[in-house]
Amino acid sequence: MGNTSSLVHSLIAQRRTVRTYADTPIPDAVLDRVVSSALEAPSAFNLQLRDVVVVTDPALRQALTDSSGQPQFAAAPAVLVFVGRSELWPEDAEEILGAKADYVRNYKQQQTEQQRVKAAIIDATLAAGTALIAAQAEGLVTNPTTGWDEHAIKDIIGLGDRKDRSVAVIVAMGYPDPAAPVPAHPGRQADRRVSNSYAK
Ligand SMILES: Cc1cc2nc3c(=O)[nH]c(=O)nc-3n(C[C@H](O)[C@H](O)[C@H](O)COP(=O)(O)O)c2cc1C
Incomplete structure (x- = not known):
């Protein structure tokens, strides 16, 4: 195993x-690298149907804690809220897709709202997973x-009752407490790997 691959596997x-x-606050440059890496995650058709809301404001983090009962949001210097975007057709789709736009529009317009929400949550969740590893690489937990x-979360981050936005994952992030x-x-089950098919 090469140095890079063993480093990545050990971080994971x-x-x-x-x-x-x-x-300890997270320096802006570190936060920027983590968020940029999260946004490097792949997305269906490269439509990037997700946003990352970077919450550092202590009052907003406290509101996240108060609404959820999860103290880690107030405790962490930064909280990343991964939001899926499920509008019928993103306004920057042509810019992203160029000549492929007609084909993708046709595909997306045949999706139900439920399918669009699911697709957006998948895009957002892949970005969140990528952020976890990028943060680990920066010495963050x-x-x-x-x-x-x-x-409640949509209200706190200013989305109100917008139907075309879904909160997929929220990640609290900071430097480890040395104390x-x-x-x-916590362990992983060995039987989650399936060879080729569930059918025997
Ligand atoms: C989709 C998902 C949802 C989770 N939700 C919470 C949560 O609401 N509160 C919390 O404290 N931990 C939450 N966790 C953390 C899990 O409990 C943790 O990832 C799991 O126990 C495995 O531990 P590990 O992350 O150290 O491998 C969540 C993790 C995932 C992946």
Whole structure:
């Protein structure tokens, strides 16, 4: 295994969900690298039907905690809210797609709203997963979450009751608290790998 591949695999293996953080701000350049890497994640047709809302404002982070009962949002210096975009046709689609726009529009227009929301949440979730690894590479620790009320979160981040936006994943992120023990690996089941087919 080459140096790069072993580094990437060990970052992935060492990532743990961490819910307490050092009282250290994340420098803008570090935050920018994590968010840029998250936005490098692939998306269906490259339509990038997701946004990352970078919440550093302490009052907003406290509101995220108050609405969800999850203290890690107020405790973390930065919280990333991954939002799926499920509008019928994004206004920048032609700019992104060029000559492929007609083909993709035809495809998207045949989708139900439920299918569009699902596609947007998949795009947003891939970006969130990429952010976890990018953060790990920066020496940050993270806590991905889905335990919150979506309406309350949309209100806090200024989306109100917009139907064409969905909150997929919220990630709390900060430097590890030196006084807190590193969480043990919680274990993984060996039977989640399936060879070729479930049918025997
Ligand atoms: C989709 C998803 C939702 C999660 N939601 C929460 C949550 O609401 N609150 C929380 O404290 N942890 C949450 N977690 C963290 C998991 O509990 C944690 O990832 C899991 O126990 C495995 O531990 P590890 O991340 O250290 O490997 C979530 C993780 C994922 C992937």
